[in-house]
Amino acid sequence: MRGTLGNKDGAPAPDTIAAIATPAGRGGVGVVRVSGAKVPAIAAGIVRRQLAPRAATLAAFRGAHDEVLDQGIALYFPGPRSYTGEDVLELSAHGGPMVLRLLLGRCLELGARLAQPGEFTQRAFLNGKLDLAQAEGVADLIAAATATAARAAARSLTGAFSNEIGALVNALIELRMYTEATLDFPEEGVEFLRAADVRGRVSAILAQVSLVLARAKQGALLRDGLAVVLVGRPNVGKSSLLNQLAGDAVAIVTPIAGTTRDAVRSQIEIHGIPLTIVDTAGLRPTDDPIETLGIERTWAAVACADVALVLVDAAAGGGIAEEDAAILAQMPIDLRRLVVHNKIDLAGLAPRVDPRAVPAGGGESARPERHVFLSAKTGTGIELLRQEILGIAGAHQDMEGAFLARARHLVALRDAIGHLDAAARHAAGAKPPLEFLAEDLRAAHTALAAITGEFAPDDLLSIIFSRFCIGK
Numbered sequence: 403m404r405g406t407l408g409n410k411d412g413a414p415a416p417d418t419i420a421a422i423a424t425p426a427g428r429g430g431v432g433v434v435r436v437s438g439a440k441v442p443a444i445a446a447g448i449v450r451r452q453l454a455p456r457a458a459t460l461a462a463f464r465g466a467h468d469e470v471l472d473q474g475i476a477l478y479f480p481g482p483r484s485y486t487g488e489d490v491l492e493l494s495a496h497g498g499p500m501v502l503r504l505l506l507g508r509c510l511e512l513g514a515r516l517a518q519p520g521e522f523t524q525r526a527f528l529n530g531k532l533d534l535a536q537a538e539g540v541a542d543l544i545a546a547a548t549a550t551a552a553r554a555a556a557r558s559l560t561g562a563f564s565n566e567i568g569a570l571v572n573a574l575i576e577l578r579m580y581t582e583a584t585l586d587f588p589e590e591g592v593e594f595l596r597a598a599d600v601r602g603r604v605s606a607i608l609a610q611v612s613l614v615l616a617r618a619k620q621g622a623l624l625r626d627g628l629a630v631v632l633v634g635r636p637n638v639g640k641s642s643l644l645n646q647l648a649g650d651a652v653a654i655v656t657p658i659a660g661t662t663r664d665a666v667r668s669q670i671e672i673h674g675i676p677l678t679i680v681d682t683a684g685l686r687p688t689d690d691p692i693e694t695l696g697i698e699r700t701w702a703a704v705a706c707a708d709v710a711l712v713l714v715d716a717a718a719g720g721g722i723a724e725e726d727a728a729i730l731a732q733m734p735i736d737l738r739r740l741v742v743h744n745k746i747d748l749a750g751l752a753p754r755v756d757p758r759a760v761p762a763g764g765g766e767s768a769r770p771e772r773h774v775f776l777s778a779k780t781g782t783g784i785e786l787l788r789q790e791i792l793g794i795a796g797a798h799q800d801m802e803g804a805f806l807a808r809a810r811h812l813v814a815l816r817d818a819i820g821h822l823d824a825a826a827r828h829a830a831g832a833k834p835p836l837e838f839l840a841e842d843l844r845a846a847h848t849a850l851a852a853i854t855g856e857f858a859p860d861d862l863l864s865i866i867f868s869r870f871c872i873g874k
Contacts, residue, residue, distance in 0.1 A: 418444070419521055420514035421872050422502045429497030431474075434505045436514055437522055441489035444512040445478060448493065448505070453478035463493060463505055471504045472496055486522055487529030520867030527855060527867075534855025535564045535811070537867075542625060542806045544871065550674025551624040554806040558621075563805040566614055567853050570607060570818075574847045577603050581840045601829040604843075608822040611850070615815040618807035625806045627676030628795055631703045633733075634713035635725055636684025639744040642778035643713065644668060644681040647788075672788045675795065680707070685729055709738045709794055711787075716743040716751055716775060730771070738794050742787065743775045751775055753783030755790060814849045821846035 418438025449461045474495040484490040539558030546552035632640040648668040666681040683696030714726040756773040776783025825842035
């Protein structure tokens with residue numbers, strides 16, 4: 403069942419909420435949204451006329467003493483045919499902050515209270531207008547950093563993700579009917595399960611959940627992006643590479659070693675994947691206290707990164723200098739990384755990707771490295787680097803089939819896969835342990851149902867909706 407933060411039976415909530423639903427600041431139009439049982443009375447107090455359902459009405463918005471606060475468009479949506487499932491009023495006024503505050507204040511005078519972040523969408527969920535994955539799609543659509551992410555969020559909002567989860571849940575429910583029935587007839591249980599091909603059905607559901615998880619991982623990448631840190635000795639071209647990837651001169655580039663003293667961040671995207679690129683101070687022994695502080699911040703950025711691009715000078719002909727090998731040896735062993743040989747235009751080398759496992763000249767590396775040869779100055783080989791970044795992140799160029807996913811979705815899918823894998827092993831035995839099989843299927847069902855909110859504790863719902871913006 404869904405949480406108990408509000409009404410579970412579709413009855414109107416005991417109070418009425420109101421909020422400014424448009425961003426702070428000045429604009430051409432601003433919207434005040436109201437939802438709840440007092441909407442008709444509030445509409446009568448502000449508009450002073452009958453509003454036709456779902457029809458835009460030009461009206462004067464009036465205060466407590468019949469003074470005109472503004473003139474705009476009033477929209478009335480009677481419940482349950484509204485966003486929240488309750489009576490909803492939207493007042494579209496001129497987008498000045500004071501005008502909107504006056505309108506909001508008038509709504510509060512007439513019996514509404516100020517809405518909490520995400521409370522409108524929370525009521526839509528509690529009243530059955532959206533499931534939990536769709537509700538999260540609302541917030542993700544608003545926060546989408548790329549066009550690809552926005553399209554993926556829209557698919558979640560319109561139910562694409564929920565429909566796939568719903569189909570898996572239905573398949574599990576049907577399968578659970580067979581296994582639960584066998585618990586009452588243990589003598590005939592094994593033959594009953596074999597006749598129903600429970601083993602084959604579990605395997606089919608497991609395979610489908612694995613496919614959904616793969617697409618969800620792509621969606622999580624679209625939503626959260628990657629933090630990429632540029633690391634290397636001074637004057638190897640980190641700032642030039644940042645400018646080349648960003649398509650703008652966001653970092654100062656000079657031939658003087660040690661120009662970059664602090665981390666410089668730039669937001670970019672590669673084939674729809676949002677990236678935060680961090681340029682850092684060059685790593686070298688130094689007595690300069692300011693440069694030392696910059697080096698400390700470099701290692702702090704490395705600790706927070708998803709991917710490291712370790713830049714070296716291609717003048718060595720493709721090898722790794724002793725100083726570069728020392729930097730590679732200090733990198734966290736679980737940090738995904740690429741070795742970027744820059745300045746191939748000066749070294750007379752062609753752009754390429756070298757899949758060698760051990761860098762030359764520096765001893766054994768902690769893990770295999772892929773090497774990209776390019777020129778940050780001319781841009782030669784930059785596209786090779788982009789493709790390697792996508793590859794190391796596990797992204798595909800075609801992300802159009804993905805749906806935006808959150809960390810909790812991935813956890814739920816992995817939990818379901820673990821329980822289904824155990825169920826498949828139980829079902830494969832000559833004498834399947836019926837109680838264990840039934841429990842594994844129940845746990846997989848619960849994990850998947852949590853994605854859409856069919857089984858969602860109140861504390862989880864509170865956390866999810868508190869991260870929405872006010873007015874949504």
